[in-house]
Amino acid sequence: MAVTDSGLPVQKKPKRGRTKGTDEGGREDGIRQQNVALILKAATSLFSRKGYEGTRIAEVADIAGLPKANVYYYFSSKEEIYDAVIKQLLDGWDAAFKAITPDADPRQALERYVRSKLEHARKHSEESRVFAGEIIGGARFLRWRDRHHMRQVTQTYSAVVEGWIAAGKMKPVDPRHLFIMLWAATQFYGDFPILACDALGRSRLSRADFDAAAKVICATVLDSLIPSDAETGVLDSPESR
Amino acid sequence: MAVTDSGLPVQKKPKRGRTKGTDEGGREDGIRQQNVALILKAATSLFSRKGYEGTRIAEVADIAGLPKANVYYYFSSKEEIYDAVIKQLLDGWDAAFKAITPDADPRQALERYVRSKLEHARKHSEESRVFAGEIIGGARFLRWRDRHHMRQVTQTYSAVVEGWIAAGKMKPVDPRHLFIMLWAATQFYGDFPILACDALGRSRLSRADFDAAAKVICATVLDSLIPSDAETGVLDSPESR
DNA sequence: GTCTATAGACAGATAGAC
DNA sequence: GTCTATCTGTCTATAGAC
Numbered sequence: 001m002a003v004t005d006s007g008l009p010v011q012k013k014p015k016r017g018r019t020k021g022t023d024e025g026g027r028e029d030g031i032r033q034q035n036v037a038l039i040l041k042a043a044t045s046l047f048s049r050k051g052y053e054g055t056r057i058a059e060v061a062d063i064a065g066l067p068k069a070n071v072y073y074y075f076s077s078k079e080e081i082y083d084a085v086i087k088q089l090l091d092g093w094d095a096a097f098k099a100i101t102p103d104a105d106p107r108q109a110l111e112r113y114v115r116s117k118l119e120h121a122r123k124h125s126e127e128s129r130v131f132a133g134e135i136i137g138g139a140r141f142l143r144w145r146d147r148h149h150m151r152q153v154t155q156t157y158s159a160v161v162e163g164w165i166a167a168g169k170m171k172p173v174d175p176r177h178l179f180i181m182l183w184a185a186t187q188f189y190g191d192f193p194i195l196a197c198d199a200l201g202r203s204r205l206s207r208a209d210f211d212a213a214a215k216v217i218c219a220t221v222l223d224s225l226i227p228s229d230a231e232t233g234v235l236d237s238p239e240s241r
Numbered sequence: 242m243a244v245t246d247s248g249l250p251v252q253k254k255p256k257r258g259r260t261k262g263t264d265e266g267g268r269e270d271g272i273r274q275q276n277v278a279l280i281l282k283a284a285t286s287l288f289s290r291k292g293y294e295g296t297r298i299a300e301v302a303d304i305a306g307l308p309k310a311n312v313y314y315y316f317s318s319k320e321e322i323y324d325a326v327i328k329q330l331l332d333g334w335d336a337a338f339k340a341i342t343p344d345a346d347p348r349q350a351l352e353r354y355v356r357s358k359l360e361h362a363r364k365h366s367e368e369s370r371v372f373a374g375e376i377i378g379g380a381r382f383l384r385w386r387d388r389h390h391m392r393q394v395t396q397t398y399s400a401v402v403e404g405w406i407a408a409g410k411m412k413p414v415d416p417r418h419l420f421i422m423l424w425a426a427t428q429f430y431g432d433f434p435i436l437a438c439d440a441l442g443r444s445r446l447s448r449a450d451f452d453a454a455a456k457v458i459c460a461t462v463l464d465s466l467i468p469s470d471a472e473t474g475v476l477d478s479p480e481s482r
Numbered sequence: 483g484t485c486t487a488t489a490g491a492c493a494g495a496t497a498g499a500c
Numbered sequence: 501g502t503c504t505a506t507c508t509g510t511c512t513a514t515a516g517a518c
Contacts, residue, residue, distance in 0.1 A: 049379050051293070057511085057512065058512090066484090129377045133374060133377050133378070135435050137292060150439060177454055180426075180430075181457060191377060195376055195424075198388065198391060199395045199421055201392075201417075212415060220414065220465045221461045223465045224462070224465035272501080273501095299492095307502090307503095310496080313495065317495095
């Protein structure tokens with residue numbers, strides 16, 4: 001259901017479009033899939049830059065190369081498109097956590113997590129920004145079950161970190177604040193590329209910039225939590241080797 | 242130093258020495274100040290939740306307790322209100338950096354920076370979110386002068402950190418990525434309070450949560466960069482600071 | 483499936499009486 | 501300074517011809 005807010009032009013929730021079997025015919029579904037993908041791509045770009053209300057369906061249609069009415073043929077409302085974009089992001093998000101298991105080496109697992117998150121931020125910057133805007137705005141459209149899922153993921157992996165700490169593999173730290181810090185530090189490059197570019201003096205972030213970010217994050221946060229073999233130099237110090 | 246003069250015609254608050262037609266010694270100006278403040282407060286809340294396009298001037302007026310036309314009496318357009326909100330934030334932002342001077346002790350200076358940023362995020366969460374939304378959307382309204390100022394601030398204080406490193410007071414690290422990390426980690430609690438609440442299992446963030454955040458950030462990032470006297474325990478060690 | 487034309491609603495901004 | 505009434509433009513969503 002739509003979160004009813006005073007300013008939202010909530011209108012009717014019409015029936016879903018005709019549902020064709022997805023595995024039935026190849027040709028019609030091919031067109032459908034292609035057009036849906038075009039619409040979602042255009043919508044992601046626009047939602048990320050202009051937010052929900054700032055995005056015009058006419059412009060989505062324009063960028064997708066379709067007439068506006070066709071967009072309404074595939075999606076019954078603007079909100080349905082927005083939900084689809086958010087869902088697209090969440091579907092591909094949990095992957096970064098998969099390295100974090102009780103039996104894993106904390107240092108390797110967390111470094112992989114950081115690198116996965118950064119890689120995701122680099123490749124899916126626009127989706128990240130749609131999500132960030134949604135959270136900033138108070139999660140007005142985020143479905144409850146998605147939010148609940150994120151809560152549970154945090155709890156699950158915090159417990160893993162606590163296990164590592166109890167086993168003496170890591171120095172004690174509140175794992176929830178740790179995940180927040182890692183999340184914030186990695187997500188920043190996807191959510192606020194403009195600030196990152198300005199800070200780094202770039203016009204665009206390169207792969208090397210993301211790599212440097214990973215190095216700094218790991219060399220500071222992880223080195224202080226997980227005593228490694230040689231902990232003398234932090235970064236690029238010549239005498240540490 | 243605050244970012245100065247972005248050319249806002251209305252909404253200036255200095256007392257003028259000479260009152261022309263309206264005498265009575267600033268009673269009218271008192272009303273003006275008060276109403277402008279009410280409008281900005283309402284606008285900040287709405288812009289933070291609904292973004293630029295999602296915010297309705299009618300609702301701003303409603304929350305401010307004024308008729309809509311009065312809002313247009315004090316501000317000539319919606320964008321002018323938005324600019325004023327952004328400016329309000331930037332004016333109060335550089336203060337956090339003031340502890341970072343070449344002669345300062347790096348550990349103390351950076352810890353103060355982290356705590357100042359967190360305190361600002363706690364007290365000005367809504368303004369932070371307006372700014373975050375503006376950046377996420379591509380800085381469409383942010384004046385170039387303000388952006389340039391932020392770039393210069395980053396450069397200035399990065400140079401200070403580089404001086405510390407050259408003087409052997411800190412382990413080598415790219416100061417720009419360091420500032421990004423500190424910025425991201427602190428700003429997160431103001432920009433994404435919903436995620437922070439979900440992660441921490443709170444309904445609202447308390448002062449203690451911000452304090453715990455400061456401790457984790459300092460205990461991880463700063464401890465690994467600035468060798469302190471006793472670096473055995475990371476957190477919850479009886480003798481810290 | 484595709485697309486034109488438009489209904490219906492509502493926003494930002496203004497005119498002008500008080 | 502305050503506020504009602506309204507103008508003007510634009511948006512979502514739909515009807516209905518191809």
